[in-house]
Amino acid sequence: MPINYYIFLSVALFCIGVTGVLTRRNAIIIFMCIELMLNAVNLLLVAFSKMHHQAVGAAVPTAGIDGQIFVFFIMVVAAAEVSVGLAIIVMLYRNTHSVDVNFLNRLKH
Amino acid sequence: MLRSAFSVPRLAILMSNIVQLVWLVPVLPLIGFLINGLFRKSLSKSLTGIIGSGVILISFIISLLIFFQVKQEGFQPALVRLFDFITVGKLSIPFEFQVDQLSSLFLLIITGVGFLIHVYSTSYMHEEERQHFARYFAYLNLFVFSMLLLVLGSNYVILFIGWEGVGLCSYLLIGFWFKNIEYGNAAKKAFIMNRIGDLGFLIAIFWMISKFGSVGFAEVFSKTSTTSVAVLTGITLLLFVGATGKSAQIPLYTWLPDAMAGPTPVSALIHAATMVTAGIYMIARSNIMYTLAPVTQTVVAVTGVATAIFAATIALKQNDIKKVLAYSTVSQLGYMFLGLGVGAYTGAVFHVMTHAFFKALLFLGAGSVIHAMGGEQDIRKMGGLKKYLPVTQITFLLGCIAIAGIPPFSGFFSKDEILAGAYEKNPVYYVLGVAGALLTAYYMFRLYATTFLGKFRGTHDQEHHLHESPSAITIPLIVLAILSVIGGFVGIPEVFAKNAHALEHFLSPIFAQSKEIQEQHATGSSPELTLMVISVIVALAGAIYGWTRFSKKPELEDATGFRKVLANKWYVDELYDTIIVKPINALGKFLNNVFEKSIIDWIVNGIGRAVQYSSRQVRLIQSGQVGGYVLLMVIGIVILFLVEIFIKQ
Numbered sequence: 001m002p003i004n005y006y007i008f009l010s011v012a013l014f015c016i017g018v019t020g021v022l023t024r025r026n027a028i029i030i031f032m033c034i035e036l037m038l039n040a041v042n043l044l045l046v047a048f049s050k051m052h053h054q055a056v057g058a059a060v061p062t063a064g065i066d067g068q069i070f071v072f073f074i075m076v077v078a079a080a081e082v083s084v085g086l087a088i089i090v091m092l093y094r095n096t097h098s099v100d101v102n103f104l105n106r107l108k109h
Numbered sequence: 110m111l112r113s114a115f116s117v118p119r120l121a122i123l124m125s126n127i128v129q130l131v132w133l134v135p136v137l138p139l140i141g142f143l144i145n146g147l148f149r150k151s152l153s154k155s156l157t158g159i160i161g162s163g164v165i166l167i168s169f170i171i172s173l174l175i176f177f178q179v180k181q182e183g184f185q186p187a188l189v190r191l192f193d194f195i196t197v198g199k200l201s202i203p204f205e206f207q208v209d210q211l212s213s214l215f216l217l218i219i220t221g222v223g224f225l226i227h228v229y230s231t232s233y234m235h236e237e238e239r240q241h242f243a244r245y246f247a248y249l250n251l252f253v254f255s256m257l258l259l260v261l262g263s264n265y266v267i268l269f270i271g272w273e274g275v276g277l278c279s280y281l282l283i284g285f286w287f288k289n290i291e292y293g294n295a296a297k298k299a300f301i302m303n304r305i306g307d308l309g310f311l312i313a314i315f316w317m318i319s320k321f322g323s324v325g326f327a328e329v330f331s332k333t334s335t336t337s338v339a340v341l342t343g344i345t346l347l348l349f350v351g352a353t354g355k356s357a358q359i360p361l362y363t364w365l366p367d368a369m370a371g372p373t374p375v376s377a378l379i380h381a382a383t384m385v386t387a388g389i390y391m392i393a394r395s396n397i398m399y400t401l402a403p404v405t406q407t408v409v410a411v412t413g414v415a416t417a418i419f420a421a422t423i424a425l426k427q428n429d430i431k432k433v434l435a436y437s438t439v440s441q442l443g444y445m446f447l448g449l450g451v452g453a454y455t456g457a458v459f460h461v462m463t464h465a466f467f468k469a470l471l472f473l474g475a476g477s478v479i480h481a482m483g484g485e486q487d488i489r490k491m492g493g494l495k496k497y498l499p500v501t502q503i504t505f506l507l508g509c510i511a512i513a514g515i516p517p518f519s520g521f522f523s524k525d526e527i528l529a530g531a532y533e534k535n536p537v538y539y540v541l542g543v544a545g546a547l548l549t550a551y552y553m554f555r556l557y558a559t560t561f562l563g564k565f566r567g568t569h570d571q572e573h574h575l576h577e578s579p580s581a582i583t584i585p586l587i588v589l590a591i592l593s594v595i596g597g598f599v600g601i602p603e604v605f606a607k608n609a610h611a612l613e614h615f616l617s618p619i620f621a622q623s624k625e626i627q628e629q630h631a632t633g634s635s636p637e638l639t640l641m642v643i644s645v646i647v648a649l650a651g652a653i654y655g656w657t658r659f660s661k662k663p664e665l666e667d668a669t670g671f672r673k674v675l676a677n678k679w680y681v682d683e684l685y686d687t688i689i690v691k692p693i694n695a696l697g698k699f700l701n702n703v704f705e706k707s708i709i710d711w712i713v714n715g716i717g718r719a720v721q722y723s724s725r726q727v728r729l730i731q732s733g734q735v736g737g738y739v740l741l742m743v744i745g746i747v748i749l750f751l752v753e754i755f756i757k758q
Contacts (some may be wrong), residue, residue, distance in 0.1 A: 019737055
């Protein structure tokens with residue numbers, strides 16, 4: 001399969017993520033959109049590393065393996081980040097009874 | 110152990126190496142300055158006086174030993190290198206002292222006369238508070254230190270450090286009683302006038318560096334014979350500008366009479382041992398350059414003779430005892446410059462020496478009078494002090510005779526040598542010089558007669574308090590009086606005895622090169638004896654006229670007509686005020702009112718307002734809406750991408 005397909009798919013996923021972050025007001029959906037962007041990047045990384053391995057794997061058996069490993073790191077970090085972020089959202093909800101980000105404009109102060 | 114250190118062979122070794130210890134001479138006063146300056150609040154007055162005078166005395170003893178070493182036949186100028194001062198590219202300026210005939214002679218004058226002035230000061234300044242007393246001695250020591258640095262340096266940069274040092278110390282000491290605003294102004298005037306001259310000196314040093322690549326005396330002088338006359342003239346003229354500031358010549362002389370604001374011993378120090386002789390020393394040191402630049406020599410001689418006459422006319426009508434002496438110093442310095450200008454370098458240095466003796470004597474005598482009069486300086490309110498102040502009176506009289514140039518007192522020999530040199534160069538100089546001598550004799554005896562003869566004209570209260578000064582004051586007076594009387598015998602002119610001019614013989618290595626050049630252009634001998642008789646008769650006439658005229662009927666009323674012009678110092682201060690100070694003040698006021706407000710303030714305030722305005726606008730972006738922030742971030746990233754893709758390629 002040509003690499004272009006992967007690229008188009010990730011770009012589409014990334015743009016959906018960006019649009020979601022920009023337009024949605026619910027904090028949880030924004031979080032999901034951020035995950036979408038991260039996974040778009042992950043997909044691209046996996047695709048590139050696979051292609052790379054196919055190209056030079058005969059000569060260098062470990063070629064492209066770092067891309068695969070890197071994806072796991074991103075997943076772990078994203079999971080950690082989500083757990084912290086969700087905790088913050090829960091605390092916010094307890095205080096304000098809302099997860100509407102437009103309502104949460106206290107950063108101004 | 111201690112004994113063996115002073116045993117004979119060791120002492121002999123020490124003596125032969127004493128020149129290597131020359132750094133002690135300036136360092137000791139520096140130590141005295143530090144001790145007195147740092148511990149001024151805790152030291153007792155007597156301890157301060159002992160430290161202050163003691164360090165100078167030790168310096169004097171070392172100078173004396175060095176002098177005897179230098180005096181020996183076949184002495185070669187010694188360079189004592191302490192450390193590297195500045196090394197930049199090819200230019201290397203070591204911190205190095207040069208011991209030769211000229212510097213060792215100046216060492217003796219500075220430390221010798223300086224020591225007497227220190228001793229005198231212990232009594233004269235005794236009424237000051239303890240910390241001010243110590244401050245005074247600290248400044249005095251620093252003054253001597255700077256002057257010693259000036260005469261010991263082996264290059265123009267060290268000389269310049271000392272040069273600036275004496276300028277600073279004169280400022281500190283003239284303004285010693287800083288609570289009096291007028292005294293403070295006098296101090297500022299001295300400092301600023303000196304700075305004007307120093308600028309010339311500084312430019313000359315830079316010129317030397319660019320032309321000769323060195324500032325050391327030896328290197329510079331060895332290259333002078335191959336340098337064009339125009340360059341030498343330029344350098345020497347600039348150096349002379351420096352000398353006019355420091356040595357109070359026209360047009361930069363007005364600070365010296367105002368320097369009277371300081372305590373009287375300070376005046377003695379400035380006028381006799383330090384400061385004003387710096388210019389003479391510098392030109393005498395650079396004599397070869399001046400000999401090779403005849404135009405500068407003429408400028409120096411004309412300035413000197415003009416100053417001599419001009420200052421003497423002012424001194425005729427001054428009523429402040431110290432002002433008369435101040436103008437007489439300016440006038441005598443004019444003679445020294447005349448000597449330098451006509452190539453009579455030995456005569457000029459000789460006059461520095463004799464002048465140091467009698468001018469220190471006269472100033473210290475005046476200080477004794479002022480002390481007795483309870484601070485009164487106006488000679489119209491004195492008179493008849495002869496019977497109250499016998500020692501002061503007799504020493505002052507000896508000083509007057511010496512400065513008037515009456516044989517066999519010291520002033521006669523040195524002044525005569527300068528006048529003889531002047532005649533050889535141009536008889537006009539001689540005639541003007543003799544006219545100046547006439548005025549000198551006249552005003553000095555006017556001063557003497559008005560102060561010491563006749564009836565006492567002060568208040569009854571003052572008369573009651575009149576008393577001879579204590580021995581710390583009278584002993585220096587007596588020593589200086591003896592020196593003023595016999596000091597001239599080191600330079601007996603050739604018409605009296607062959608090869609009796611010890612000073613000329615002593616200084617001959619310094620001026621040898623100049624003399625060689627001068628002898629090529631020698632015009633023949635002068636009728637020296639005749640000239641001498643004329644100048645002595647003139648001086649005697651002036652002295653006798655001054656004595657007889659003022660001993661009976663002193664001049665008490667305010668001067669009128671032309672005399673008023675003299676009494677007001679030819680209105681030179683007013684002239685400077687009008688043509689220099691006021692325009693500069695006006696310019697300053699203009700810049701302050703117009704330029705400052707409409708341009709500088711506008712720029713500064715404008716920047717402030719622009720920042721305020723733009724920050725008010727930018728602040729609106731911070732809305733607190735997270736979505737807005739993210740949008741901006743995304744836009745930013747997109748822009749970066751576009752830049753990366755379209756522009757960077």
